[in-house]
Amino acid sequence: MTTGSKLPPAGAGRPTTLLQRRAASFGHAVRGVGAALRTEVHLWFHAAATAAVLGLGLYCGLQRWEWAAVALSVGAVWGAELLNTAIEAVVDLVSPEYHPLAGRAKDVAAGAVLVVALAALAVGGLVFGPYFFRS
Numbered sequence: 848m849t850t851g852s853k854l855p856p857a858g859a860g861r862p863t864t865l866l867q868r869r870a871a872s873f874g875h876a877v878r879g880v881g882a883a884l885r886t887e888v889h890l891w892f893h894a895a896a897t898a899a900v901l902g903l904g905l906y907c908g909l910q911r912w913e914w915a916a917v918a919l920s921v922g923a924v925w926g927a928e929l930l931n932t933a934i935e936a937v938v939d940l941v942s943p944e945y946h947p948l949a950g951r952a953k954d955v956a957a958g959a960v961l962v963v964a965l966a967a968l969a970v971g972g973l974v975f976g977p978y979f980f981r982s
């Protein structure tokens with residue numbers, strides 16, 4: 848081994864403590880959300896819808912449990928969308944050519960988003976409905 852090497856030793860710069868590793872994982876996760884936002888245009892629709900729901904919640908003066916239901920629903924939709932994006936990327940990586948299983952994987956992942964989105968829509972109706980359609 849040469850003593851004048853400019854290469855850092857293996858593992859240099861890598862997080863070593865538990866806190867550093869957690870911080871690095873958090874950074875990876877934030878980078879993932881950023882990458883999805885840059886590549887998936889429809890996530891901008893979700894961002895706009897999220898902003899609209901938060902604004903509507905403030906306007907209506909939601910109660911604590913109503914905010915909890917809305918937050919859970921919004922988070923579930925974002926989570927499902929991000930997982931769908933990840934699955935699409937993996938499918939494109941392992942099966943760039945047409946394959947029925949690749950198609951099924953993408954369809955099922957998209958179906959998961961649809962199910963969560965419909966549930967969120969139901970929660971939205973139950974939470975916001977009474978504020979606009981009081982009898």
Ligand SMILES: Nc1ncnc2c1ncn2[C@@H]1O[C@H](COP(=O)(O)OP(=O)(O)OP(=O)(O)O)[C@@H](O)[C@H]1O
Nearest residue numbers: 887935942943944945946947949950951953954957
């Ligand atoms: N490699 C493949 N093999 C077979 N069918 C595929 C393949 N890739 C995509 N498909 C089919 O085409 C559909 C659309 O795939 P695509 O990758 O365009 O996703 P998308 O629904 O347009 O999502 P996004 O707009 O987020 O990219 C899939 O749901 C699937 O039915």
